[in-house]
Amino acid sequence: MKRRITFSLIVLVLLIVCALGFIFITNDKSNSTNESVKKTSISSSKEAAKKKDLPNAKQSDWNLVLVSRKSPKDEMNPTLATVNGIQVDQRITSAVQEFLEAAQQISPAEHLISGYRSVSYQEGLYQSYVQAEMNGQGTVNSSGKPISEEEAIKNVQTYSQPPRSSEHQTGLAIDMSNIDSLNESQYAKQIAEIAPKYGFVLRFPEGKKAETGIGYEDWHFRYVGLENAKYMTEHNLTLEEYLKLLPA
Missing domain, CATH: 1.20.5 (Single alpha-helices involved in coiled-coils or other helix-helix interfaces)
Structure with a gap:
């Protein structure tokens, strides 16, 4: 039991x-x-x-066209106007002029360095950079000899884009600095902060190389329109990231 x-x-x-x-x-x-x-x-x-709170924008809007190594475009032939000796898409003439004047309030030496560049012009510029690297005017390899074409292209693409891949061909991009060499400017961050007021964004900001494929460039600004620029800046978005949120 x-x-x-x-x-x-x-x-x-x-x-x-x-x-x-x-x-x-x-x-x-x-x-x-x-x-x-x-x-x-x-x-x-x-x-x-x-x-x-997305702006009423679409991926196909003229001011949001994407040109990059991943999204190459043929010659776009925008109608151009000239601002301080630099050509830009005529639709952004006033925005460029106002942005430049505001930047000069921060640094009187601020000036436009580059604007529209055709595909053919970009090709010549790009090839000249590659050739300069290969001729030993740029980096040399570990043996002290001029670098190979492959190495030269890799170096060049850190500061210049192949033809059909540069957004300068849109007429919507400008290079602006208080120095001609395009090295980092002490006023760059202040100018980047005011850019959205005129419809521009710093196209290649710090920490976004994975999205853009290009490292930090404090001189390269891209016109996207007032509402788009404001939204992109507030949400820390590159053009690539922003376009993914928009309808086609």
């Missing part, structure tokens, strides 16, 4: 342990699922918030 009672108690204890284990596992899975749902919900909420 005692053995039967003992055996029954053992079975009862095992059943209780199994039941508790099942409850624990179920709760653990439930918690994991809830946590996953929470993370997904938070992520979705952030995306929703990001899209909630």
Whole structure:
């Protein structure tokens, strides 16, 4: 009789342990699922918030055209106008002039260095840079000899884009600095801050090379329009990232 009672108690204890284990596992899975749902919900909420106040813009808008190594374009032939000796798309003439004047309030030496460049002009410029690197006027390899064409191209693409891949061909991009060499300017951050007021964004900001394919350039500004520039700046978006949020 005692053995039967003992055996029954053992079975009862095992059943209780199994039941508790099942409850624990179920709760653990439930918690994991809830946590996953929470993370997904938070992520979705952030995306929703990001899209909630989107400007009324489309990927196909003329001022949002994307030209890069991943999105090359043939010659675009924009109608041009001249601002302080630099050609730009005539639709942004006033914006360029006003932006330049505002920048000169920060640094009187601020001036336009480059604007529109045709595909053929870009090709000549690009090839001249590659040749200069190969001729030893640029970097040399570890053996002290001029670098190969492949190495030269890799170096050049850190500061100049191949033909059909430079957004200067749009007429919507300008290079502006208080020095001609396009090295980092002490006024660059101040000027980048005022750029959105005139419809411009700093096209290649710090920490965004993964998105743009190009390192930080404090002199290269791109016209995208007032509302787009404001939104991109507030949300720290490159043109590539912004376009993904817009309808085609």
